[in-house]
Amino acid sequence: MKESTRRAVLQAIEELGYVSNLAARSLAGQRADAVALVLTEPDWRQFAEPFFSEIVRSLGDARFLEYARGGRVDGVLLMSVHADDRLPDMLAEARLPTVLLGRRSGDEYVSHVDVDNVGGARNAVTHLLKTGSHGHRHHHGAAGHVRVAESDFSEESGRRAMTELLERHPEIDAVLAASDTTAAGALHALRAAGRRVPEDVAVIGFDDFPLAQRTEPRLTKVRQPLEQMGRAMVRLLLEEMEEQPAAWRQVILRTELVVRESS
Amino acid sequence: MKESTRRAVLQAIEELGYVSNLAARSLAGQRADAVALVLTEPDWRQFAEPFFSEIVRSLGDARFLEYARGGRVDGVLLMSVHADDRLPDMLAEARLPTVLLGRRSGDEYVSHVDVDNVGGARNAVTHLLKTGSHGHRHHHGAAGHVRVAESDFSEESGRRAMTELLERHPEIDAVLAASDTTAAGALHALRAAGRRVPEDVAVIGFDDFPLAQRTEPRLTKVRQPLEQMGRAMVRLLLEEMEEQPAAWRQVILRTELVVRESS
DNA sequence: CTGAAAGCGCTTACAG
DNA sequence: CTGAAAGCGCTTACAG
Numbered sequence: 059m060k061e062s063t064r065r066a067v068l069q070a071i072e073e074l075g076y077v078s079n080l081a082a083r084s085l086a087g088q089r090a091d092a093v094a095l096v097l098t099e100p101d102w103r104q105f106a107e108p109f110f111s112e113i114v115r116s117l118g119d120a121r122f123l124e125y126a127r128g129g130r131v132d133g134v135l136l137m138s139v140h141a142d143d144r145l146p147d148m149l150a151e152a153r154l155p156t157v158l159l160g161r162r163s164g165d166e167y168v169s170h171v172d173v174d175n176v177g178g179a180r181n182a183v184t185h186l187l188k189t190g191s192h193g194h195r196h197h198h199g200a201a202g203h204v205r206v207a208e209s210d211f212s213e214e215s216g217r218r219a220m221t222e223l224l225e226r227h228p229e230i231d232a233v234l235a236a237s238d239t240t241a242a243g244a245l246h247a248l249r250a251a252g253r254r255v256p257e258d259v260a261v262i263g264f265d266d267f268p269l270a271q272r273t274e275p276r277l278t279k280v281r282q283p284l285e286q287m288g289r290a291m292v293r294l295l296l297e298e299m300e301e302q303p304a305a306w307r308q309v310i311l312r313t314e315l316v317v318r319e320s321s
Numbered sequence: 322m323k324e325s326t327r328r329a330v331l332q333a334i335e336e337l338g339y340v341s342n343l344a345a346r347s348l349a350g351q352r353a354d355a356v357a358l359v360l361t362e363p364d365w366r367q368f369a370e371p372f373f374s375e376i377v378r379s380l381g382d383a384r385f386l387e388y389a390r391g392g393r394v395d396g397v398l399l400m401s402v403h404a405d406d407r408l409p410d411m412l413a414e415a416r417l418p419t420v421l422l423g424r425r426s427g428d429e430y431v432s433h434v435d436v437d438n439v440g441g442a443r444n445a446v447t448h449l450l451k452t453g454s455h456g457h458r459h460h461h462g463a464a465g466h467v468r469v470a471e472s473d474f475s476e477e478s479g480r481r482a483m484t485e486l487l488e489r490h491p492e493i494d495a496v497l498a499a500s501d502t503t504a505a506g507a508l509h510a511l512r513a514a515g516r517r518v519p520e521d522v523a524v525i526g527f528d529d530f531p532l533a534q535r536t537e538p539r540l541t542k543v544r545q546p547l548e549q550m551g552r553a554m555v556r557l558l559l560e561e562m563e564e565q566p567a568a569w570r571q572v573i574l575r576t577e578l579v580v581r582e583s584s
Numbered sequence: 585c586t587g588a589a590a591g592c593g594c595t596t597a598c599a600g
Numbered sequence: 601c602t603g604a605a606a607g608c609g610c611t612t613a614c615a616g
Contacts, residue, residue, distance in 0.1 A: 081353070082593035084344035084392065085608045093558065094394040096385065096408075122359065129347065131357040145359075295356065345609035348592045 216243025479506025
């Protein structure tokens with residue numbers, strides 16, 4: 059075909075946002091162009107890495123977008139989004155009902171389910187102040203000073219952040235970690251520094267989606283209602299799929315403070 | 322419609338093994354009847370349970386079979402099969418190219434990739450006998466006695482099996498566990514019984530698909546070539562998909578003994 | 585309520 | 601090499 063024709067077609071595709079219909083292609087071509095990867099239930103976790111994650115990685119966002127826009131699915135549940143993730147936008151542009159777990163920022167404009175992080179943190183702090191007043195912590199006054207160290211969600215990162223905090227602010231007597239994993243790291247750092255938990259320093263975690271994180275002492279934590287979150291995501295998605303779309307929907311769920319040994 | 326007609330149709334469906342074509346249905350119905358569940362890469366493990374596994378469970382084999390037979394996929398990688406799993410048979414009947422990781426029994430007749438478990442165990446035992454001769458183990462003679470305790474693949478089950486073995490055969494001085502997780506359980510049991518590892522008892526694990534199992538002391542293990550296994554599965558599946566099917570294909574991969582501290 | 589026709593959006597032979 | 605037609609296997613209005 060003539061190069062000019064070719065270019066015209068390509069441009070039309072671009073302008074119209076044409077995406078080929080995968081169902082039609084499957085039907086005419088007598089093939090699905092897809093392969094199933096099946097993990098049967100009880101031990102699917104076993105096969106987590108590195109092979110599986112590699113396969114999944116190899117698919118990539120682009121491949122998934124083609125799949126989703128090609129009409130292969132009616133909606134999308136996105137289980138993990140980062141602040142700079144553009145996938146939700148692309149799905150929204152394609153008018154695909156989409157629900158996120160968590161949100162990218164305070165003014166997320168794609169439907170999502172999240173927990174009340176602020177409320178959860180507030181409860182944790184209230185608890186720390188209350189229990190703290192029984193020990194030596196009242197010396198610092200009820201409000202105390204707040205110190206912040208940043209970490210990602212890994213245990214190692216939590217350990218490092220805690221070590222750093224202890225060096226700069228050895229008077230610290232309570233810690234609210236961003237996740238249980240981070241908290242586990244903090245516990246290690248505290249032990250290494252010879253601090254007792256909870257006698258010298260109280261520690262509170264924030265619910266991970268727990269691959270059975272067992273700490274010593276057992277962690278007090280802000281618990282997220284996982285089941286409810288799951289149900290809410292499904293419900294929201296079904297709503298998006300059957301009704302004409304609201305701009306977006308949001309469900310924020312309450313957390314619960316589970317007091318165990320570390321505070 | 323007349324009840325007799327209805328029944329005749331249902332019977333024809335049964336006899337012919339009719340399955341409605343999902344691509345055609347999607348195309349005509351303008352909907353996919355499917356929803357995507359997307360876990361972006363780095364922290365997809367976090368969301369493992371319980372919500373995700375519940376969703377996955379809720380799908381179930383039946384639902385998946387419909388999906389697969391409906392022509393939604395051209396082939397299937399089955400990551401975990403149990404001896405009594407019938408899914409591979411149903412996929413084979415539906416003439417869907419299928420590759421299993423592991424096999425259900427010694428005469429598996431569905432294509433699969435597995436490791437040389439016998440060879441791996443042999444290497445482990447050879448190693449145990451060799452290192453054993455430096456310590457007190459040579460008193461038992463080179464071949465020694467072999468004791469077997471059964472467990473599933475959980476840590477707790479490994480702990481119980483080891484405890485049981487120690488009670489019945491306190492002279493035990495070397496252990497080959499069926500998995501790293503089982504080995505971790507065995508290590509706990511040994512510690513609880515006051516045995517030193519590897520001085521009193523040597524322990525060897527068998528590669529899990531490791532969710533970072535860190536043991537103290539670090540585990541000697543039979544390692545499975547995960548990457549190769551993954552590649553082999555994909556290669557086999559592609560072969561099944563493009564060529565006229567051989568009865569089945571098989572790839573058995575060699576293991577490697579990784580000696581660390583526990584032996 | 586039932587049955588035949590049109591159409592979903594592609595791919596694949598098949599003429600020109 | 602290019603273009604028009606047939607067909608993939610369903611669902612969905614639309615007559616009877």
